[in-house]
Amino acid sequence: xxxxxxxxxxxxxxxxxxxxxxxxxxxxxxxxxxxxxxxxxxxxxxxxxxxxxxxxxxxxxxxxxxxxxxxxxxxxxxxxxxxxxxxxxxxxxxxxxxxxxxxxxxxxxxxxxxxxxxxxxxxxxxxxxxxxxxxx
Amino acid sequence: xxxxxxxxxxxxxxxxxxxxxxxxxxxxxxxxxxxxxxxxxxxxxxxxxxxxxxxxxxxxxxxxxxxxxxxxxxxxxxxxxxxxxxxxxxxxxxxxxxxxxxxxxxxxxxxxxxxxxxxxxxxxxxxxxxxxxxxxxxxxxxxxxxxxxxxxxxxxxxxxxxxxxxxxxxxxxxxxxxxxxxxxxxxxxxxxxxxxxxxxxxxxxxxxxxxxxxxxxxxxxxxxxxxxxxxxxxxxxxxxxxxxxxxxxxxxxxxxxxxxxxxxxxxxxxxxxxxxxxxxxxxxxxxxxxxxxxxx
Numbered sequence: 001x002x003x004x005x006x007x008x009x010x011x012x013x014x015x016x017x018x019x020x021x022x023x024x025x026x027x028x029x030x031x032x033x034x035x036x037x038x039x040x041x042x043x044x045x046x047x048x049x050x051x052x053x054x055x056x057x058x059x060x061x062x063x064x065x066x067x068x069x070x071x072x073x074x075x076x077x078x079x080x081x082x083x084x085x086x087x088x089x090x091x092x093x094x095x096x097x098x099x100x101x102x103x104x105x106x107x108x109x110x111x112x113x114x115x116x117x118x119x120x121x122x123x124x125x126x127x128x129x130x131x132x133x134x135x136x
Numbered sequence: 137x138x139x140x141x142x143x144x145x146x147x148x149x150x151x152x153x154x155x156x157x158x159x160x161x162x163x164x165x166x167x168x169x170x171x172x173x174x175x176x177x178x179x180x181x182x183x184x185x186x187x188x189x190x191x192x193x194x195x196x197x198x199x200x201x202x203x204x205x206x207x208x209x210x211x212x213x214x215x216x217x218x219x220x221x222x223x224x225x226x227x228x229x230x231x232x233x234x235x236x237x238x239x240x241x242x243x244x245x246x247x248x249x250x251x252x253x254x255x256x257x258x259x260x261x262x263x264x265x266x267x268x269x270x271x272x273x274x275x276x277x278x279x280x281x282x283x284x285x286x287x288x289x290x291x292x293x294x295x296x297x298x299x300x301x302x303x304x305x306x307x308x309x310x311x312x313x314x315x316x317x318x319x320x321x322x323x324x325x326x327x328x329x330x331x332x333x334x335x336x337x338x339x340x341x342x343x344x345x346x347x348x349x350x351x352x353x354x355x356x357x358x359x360x361x362x363x364x365x366x367x368x369x370x371x372x373x374x375x376x377x378x379x380x381x382x383x384x385x386x387x388x389x390x391x392x393x394x395x396x397x398x399x400x401x402x403x404x405x406x407x408x409x410x411x412x413x414x415x416x417x418x419x420x421x422x423x424x425x426x427x428x429x430x431x432x
Contacts, residue, residue, distance in 0.1 A: 010184060012287040012374055014177040030354055043188060044354035045363055069364065071188050078184050
């Protein structure tokens with residue numbers, strides 16, 4: 001069994017989670033990656049998705065993040081999330097409305113900036129729904 | 137000499153003013169506590185963001201093609217000042233000290249022949265400068281932080297600034313806000329947002345931290361920086377909003393405390409005056425009666 005290390009999850013408004021875990025799986029932009037103690041230092045951007053923390057070889061917590069950054073050093077892993085909530089708190093109906101709103105915005109978008117924003121919002125909504133489905 | 141009735145009325149009016157100021161003081165104290173807690177809660181994110189950015193910027197300085205937000209536009213001709221004041225008054229020198237510093241900065245920049253633009257956050261500061269600086273004021277953002285200051289408020293402001301930057305409307309952006317030192321002391325602070333300048337306070341330890349580890353980047357440094365820099369700007373704005381918010385309540389609390397004390401003093405002196413007048417009146421009546429009786 002691997003040794004535990006410190007995992008911090010912070011949003012701009014507060015420190016959401018700070019505890020010792022054995023492994024975390026983080027959704028990086030270039031694919032999910034698992035972090036164990038002694039991981040080489042890494043800074044990665046995150047895509048919308050679910051962070052899993054493991055203790056005793058079991059999934060301890062599942063937290064949805066709408067993007068952000070992860071900083072990994074040998075003895076800790078820090079995630080700066082844009083928006084975060086436990087998977088069980090996701091409201092599927094709300095996620096669906098987010099997708100609908102984002103689709104509308106995408107249709108109405110008339111320049112690159114607004115289009116990119118709408119696309120990002122759409123990705124967040126879709127990831128939320130996906131998170132709901134896998135947990136159910 | 138005022139009549140007894142006039143004095144009584146004045147005492148009553150000062151008393152009711154005192155009730156209002158002491159209530160405002162208590163409200164400000166409660167809000168201050170909440171604002172401080174919020175500022176406390178936001179610290180971990182800001183600290184870690186700073187650390188990450190410090191290590192990134194450290195590895196970037198050598199290579200060219202750094203994002204504009206970090207390197208600047210290469211010019212320093214147009215300055216944007218973001219002036220953070222409150223929407224409400226009755227908070228002592230809170231707003232005027234910001235306005236005073238803005239005036240000074242505008243004068244300095246003018247001497248150097250720079251163009252200045254001002255973005256006002258909060259009505260009170262805007263009201264003080266709108267005539268004087270009318271052609272420079274870009275916009276007024278009001279109603280920030282109601283009912284509760286959230287990260288979205290900060291993002292709104294920083295997006296606004298970013299849009300202007302992308303459109304090439306300015307080269308350098310500086311925030312002017314009140315930093316919360318204690319309930320009675322707020323420090324007017326200028327903070328450069330664009331191009332990015334690491335906070336002097338934490339820069340030392342960040343540098344040490346950044347040099348000790350060599351990070352891998354995923355995707356590469358440039359792409360991360362491009363997302364991280366605007367993000368960091370929102371965080372900086374959020375932080376200054378929180379500081380400014382706490383300062384406002386602190387300033388209001390001490391201003392209302394003073395007002396309450398002054399009202400108390402005024403009531404004392406008015407009451408003394410009232411009693412003296414009453415005594416004099418009674419004495420006068422007695423003298424009249426006695427001299428009347430003597431005459432008979």
